[in-house]
Amino acid sequence: MNCTYCTSQQRPMILGAEDPRALDRREFLWRFGGGLGGIALVHLLGTNGLLAAEGPPQPRADLNGGLHHRAKAKRVVQMFMSGAASQVDTFDYKPELIKRRGQKFDPGGKVELFQSDPGSVMASPWGWKQYGQCGKWMSDLVPNLAQCVDDMTFIHSMVSKSNVHGPATFMQNTGFVLPGFPSMGSWISYGLGSLNSNLPTFVVLPDSRGFPPNGPRNWGAGFLPAAHQGTMIKPSAPNPIADLAVPTAGYISPESEKDGRALLARFNKDYASSRPGDSRLDARIGSYELAARLQLSAPEVLDLTGETEATKKMYGMDEAITEDFGRNCLVARRLLERGVRFVQLWSGADNGLPRRNWDSHENLKKDHGEMGASMDKPAAALLKDLKARGLLEDTIVIWTSEFGRMPCSQGEKGRDHNPFTFTTWLAGGGTKGGVTYGESDEWSYKAAGEPTYCYDVHATVLHLLGIDHKKLTMRHNGIDRRLTDVHGNLLPQIIA
DSSP: OEEEEOOSSSOOEEEETTSTTOOOHHHHHHHHTTSHHHHHHHHHHHHTTOSOOSSSOOOBGGGTTBSSSOOSOSEEEEEEETTOOOGGGTTOOOHHHHHTTTSBOOOSSOOOOSSSOOOBBOOOSSOEEEETTTTEEEETTOTTGGGGGGGEEEEEEEOOSOSSHHHHHHHHHHSOSSSSSOOHHHHHHHHHOOSOTTSOSEEEEOOTTOOOTTGGGGGOOTTSOGGGSOEEOOTTSSSSSTTOSOOOOTTOOHHHHHHHHHHHHHHHHHHHHTSTTOHHHHHHHHHHHHHHHHHHHHHHHHOOTTSOHHHHHHTTTTSHHHHHHHHHHHHHHHHHHTTOSEEEEEEOOSOOSSOOSSOOSSOHHHHHHHHHHHHHHHHHHHHHHHHHTTOGGGEEEEEEESOEEOSBOBTTTBOOEEOSOEEEEEESTTBOSSEEEOEEOTTSSSEESSOBOHHHHHHHHHHHTTOOTTTOOEEETTEEEOTTTTOOOOOGGGBO
């Protein structure tokens, strides 16, 4: 291919395609569009409001860190019970199940179950008592959380669109049952950014026994810039943050590692400059820079030797059954007080036998008994500790699961999946304490009245953070995507 090369002082010359002075169309537009003409075009587009914003508006000090209105909260900690925690054995008291124990389960109409036929009405193997000034009925499975009911808001009318663990877990995290969408933590990171540049904005503390269904995609950034995905920390592992520490090989010194990072940064900058719009390398560069800062900040956050023995005992670190989740909850508190914006804690791993999550198809008393005991004391300690330190006032605490469990038996001792109603509770961050919103039917089989979806919870959490859920968007494949999709209603009844 030949092309013509022109100047104002010489006659046209014919250049071959291999000539370095020859430009293809894309290079010509890229190079000369950035000149005076390009600057003028940008000015005109900006003046007329036609330029796309590079990101969401920045948090405003006059709105207490909010984007669109005054924020009540600054940070979030979410506890996710993987495997489907049973609402009828924890927080949703149903005397009818006790009254009709062992009778045929007949709520009227066909009963849709995941992998079984309806068994008889199954009362909870745990007793129930009333707690707090609000008089909330709580199961004996969660006696420590029961002491915190006056700080908690219970939503008993939660509904899922799937009764399969993977899609339902995606839905509670991202608002969609399909993969590829950003998690709530990623949206909040994208919208509000960091409170501490030396720590990640979004941190995930998985169960030490393994990942939940979907694995790390539950805390992925989807189509948002990759820098907003969750950073995984395993506090009980020998290396809590993978590949953070300098290798122990003798030929690597602090000086050579610093020089290597500088060389890599130069290569990355050159590579990124020729690929505008691709956030993956920017995220990788940012992760290296953050990793360098984390080498100094992370050891201090994860070092619990400065915590009192009374604090460690409160979190259950002196007992084998509560040690792991207790350590994670204590680390979560330390992350939150040092400026991490969103912390996600997981109780329960993937499916397997013997059970290591909340999916109690075979023996609810055994499996929920172990999972409840491992979660209850540390979760209550986190609430009490945040409150004692003045952090609960502007920290939203969320406890949820992908769906609930049936009020009838599966086999003789288990419960099957129930997407038709389950319980989520919140505390702190501008929510009302000692409040119950929504209810299930007399069996805790289906939501009674208006169902509540994750979209409503997500919209309310964003509102408390000073974000209008309809305005926090990202253009993707021709659609202005948001965490709440095309749904989401605020729950003013739970906002203080």
